[in-house]
Amino acid sequence: MSTASVRAAAIDAAERRGGWVPDIDARMAALQSPVRTVLEPAFEALAEADRVTLVPDAHYPFHPSSGMVTDPAVVGAIVARLERETDADVAVAGASDDRISFDRTARYLGYEGLLERFEASLADLADDSRTGDFCAIADESIALSVPNRLAEGTVVVVPSLRPTADGPVAGAMRTLDALVDCDAGPDRAPVAATRAVDPAVAVLDATTAYGGDPVAGNALFAGSAPAVDAVATTLLDRSLAADGALETARGDRGPISVAGDADFEALRARLPDGELPPADDTHPAVSTAYRVYAAVTGDAVPPQLEGDR
Amino acid sequence: MALPFLHRWTDSDALSLGLLGVGNIGMVHLKSAVAMPAVDVVAAADARPENRARARNDGVSRTYDDYEALLDAEALDAAVVALPPFLHADAVERAAEAGVDVFVEKPLARSTAEADRLLETAREAGIAVGVDHTLRYQPDMMGVKEAYDEGGVGHVPYASITRLNDHPLGRPPAGDAPPEWPMDPEAAGGGSLVELGVHCFDVLEWLFGDLEIKDASMGRTLETEAEDAATVLMNAPETGTTITLHCGTYQWEQLPEVNTRLRLEGVTGTISNREHLPTNFYAGAATSALSNVASRFTSDEPDVFGPTFYLQAHYDALADFCDAIREGERPPVDGEDGRRTLALAETAYELAAADAAADADDPDGLEAPEVSP
Incomplete structure (x- = not known):
């Protein structure tokens, strides 16, 4: 049993008004030193790479101040470095x-x-050619189709700190899983995707976290994908054992040490442990109440309140 | 006022209605019309098969994938135009050729120039044009107007209105594919100011009379082409009221909660629309349910969409339009009203653009000193 190490860095917000700075240049400037700090252990490997692909949580254009996606400033600061x-x-x-x-x-x-502002480019992996792969997890051979860019190059995954609609954290492993085709279930697919891609480092964007409400976390955490996901799970007050993918990925590995100037326990205490809003436009209880009301009165149910979004 | 409409009713006792577009708001109009007495919803058109299927599920017997095919095939008295704004003018032109009166979803058009062409076509064909500006139909807004007209707070030197939602991107978890056109100014005519602000302009003119735009600012929280936030400063000369309007499509919304706030700051106090809303959706729904159950025994018509005042407002707006068509009268919210809201939006865009250009020319806000030779 070994101890996984996660590097943490706080972002100086002492002079900041409000929880969000709209100016991306100002956010990137504040992130320069924390990015240098958290990337340091992985930098030797990154420095030798011919090609580095950053994979942020950019699953939908939610505003970054919501914590629902990776702040592009974090990605920009990593690109700059x-x-x-x-x-x-x-x-x-x-x-x-x-x-x-x-x-x-x-x-x-x-x-x-x-x-x-940089030499960097955007890559839509839906257009990328793919490499077939197999990954053995708990004696099960899992077939994968991995975008070549992720299979062949060096990858840095940059997840946001938020839950998924199903409850567990989005995390590094699920951010990669979203880009890899895999025939395994939700407890194994993220593990298989992560092992196939084998990211050089995962950088958890906790500058803003979402746990039912957004909170300015003002921190970055970096380490292996499973270790960073364990940190995210703990920060959002979820059970490590309840996350099947995380359990599979970590196996019998021991505790995780978090080193750096970010106050982990204080941040954990500040972060809410809530869920995403319900998937329907309307809260399911409201839709149900409306259907009952409409059945009694003969009124029409507005399409917006029918549920099944 | 009776209008010299060339086209009049079909032979049926009921008003024969077609729906051109049954997406998000089009389905509200469809459900409203189906529940409306003396209205026969004969057909609906939509390019998307799933929308046509929903329309059939809600009692529409004939659906078309093209609104022109519907207008060619059906004998209508009136049509609801709930298509994207870039199709409004063409749809009204086709309806005019068929002699069909139209109830057009807001914005009436993408510009005043396009609205002028649309209205001229309607005039030449003798068809009526109504516009779906619904805030003035909401009970909270009617409560504000009643209190204001009664002089409940004396002179009102200042008023503010805010309308926010999350159209079209929505909130988490990410849902259906968001349509492209609402974020494309060429297709929609603008951003949140034409999506939401035109409703606010309409209700403000209903309250205060003609408005003069004094200044405006547009904002974007994401890198979108269209603004997702607009702030407008206005004067209402008739009532001596300074007004601020803020609207935006950046704020997550979860129905039945809607973020629409109107405050009139008067000499003796404040009139707020919040005072004229049920404080609790369930309590309001229960009251509405009791009222509608009672109406079964009294043979009164139930309030359609009773618990959801903002959707009931859409019902009432369409019902008013249909009543006007039956009576051969000008629709209560007509094309000229819709055009006026567009003119106000255009002025706001122009002022905001001028301010932005001035800021770009002089980022420090310092004027160059005059130097004498």
Whole structure:
């Protein structure tokens, strides 16, 4: 049993008004030193890479101040560090899905404008050719189809600190799983995707966290994907044992040490442990109440209150 | 006022109505019309198969994938135009050719120029144009107007209105694919100011008379082409009221809660729309349910969408339009009202653009000193 190490860095918010700074340049400036700190243990590997792909949580254009996506400023600060200190080709990647194209999400979130300041590019992995792979997890052989960019290059995954609709944290492993086709269930697919991609480091964006409400966390955490996900799970007050993927990934590994100037316990105490809003436009209780009311009175049910969003 | 409409009713006793577009708001109009006495919803058109299926489930017997095909095939008295704004003018033109009166979802058009062409086409064809500006139909807004008209707070030097929602991106978890057109100024005519602000302009003119736009500012919380926040400073000369309007599509919304706030600051106190709303949705729904159950025994018509005042307002607006068509009268909220809200929005955009240009030219806000030779 070994101890996994996670590096933590606080972001100086002493002079800040409100919980959010709209100016991305100001946010990136505040992130410069924390990014350097958390990337330090992984930097040797990153410095040797020909190509580095950053994978943020950019699943939908929710405003970054909500904590529901990775703050592009965190990604920008990492890109800046990589371009300053390495010769690697850097890209920021996501994937179009049946909901929204990655180009559109990236544009709304400001990635297009952000990356114009650098040599880095945007990559839609839905357009990428793929590599077939197999991954053995608990004696089960799992087939995967991995975008070549993730299979062949060096990857830095940058998850947000938020729950998924199902309850567990979104985390590094599930952020990667969203980009990998895999025939395993929810407890194994994120593990298989993470092992297939084998990210050099995971950087948890806790600058703003969402746990039912957004909270300015003002911190970054970096380490292996499972270790960072365990930190996220603990910060959002979820059970490590209840997250099947995390249990599978961590196995019998021991405790996680968090080192750095971010006050982990104080942050944990500040963060709410809530869920995402209900999926329906209307709270299910309201939809049910309305259906009963309409059945009694003969009134029409407005389409917005019918549920089944 | 009776209008010299060329086209009049079909032979049926009921008003024959077609729905051009049955997406989000079009389904509200459809459900309203189906529940309306003396209205026969004969057909609906929508490009999306799932919307046509929903319309059939709600009692529409004939659906079309193209609104022009519907207008060609059906004998209508009136049509609800609930298509994206870039189709409003074309749809009204087709309806005018068929001699069908129209109830157009807001914004009436994408610009005053387009609205002028639309209204001229309607005039030449002798069809009536109504516009779905619904805030003035909401009970909270009617309560504010009644209190204001009664002089309940004396002179009102200042008023403010705020309307916020999350259209079209929504809130977590990420849902259906968001449509592109509401965020494309070319398709929608603008951003949140034409999505929400035009409703506010309409209710403010209903309360205070003609408005003069003094200044405006547009904002974007995301890197979208269209603004998702707009703030407008106005004067109402007739009542001597300074007014601020803020509308935005950046705030997460969970129905039945809606963020619409109107405050009139008077000499002796404040009139707020919140005072004219049920404080609790369930209590309001229960009251409405009791009222509607009672109406079964008294043979009164139930309040359609009773517990949801903002959707009931859509029902009432369409019902008023249909009543006007039956009577051969001008719709109570007509095309000229819709055009006026667009003119106010255009002025606000122009002032905001001028301010932004001035800020870009002079970022420090310092004027260059005049230097004498």
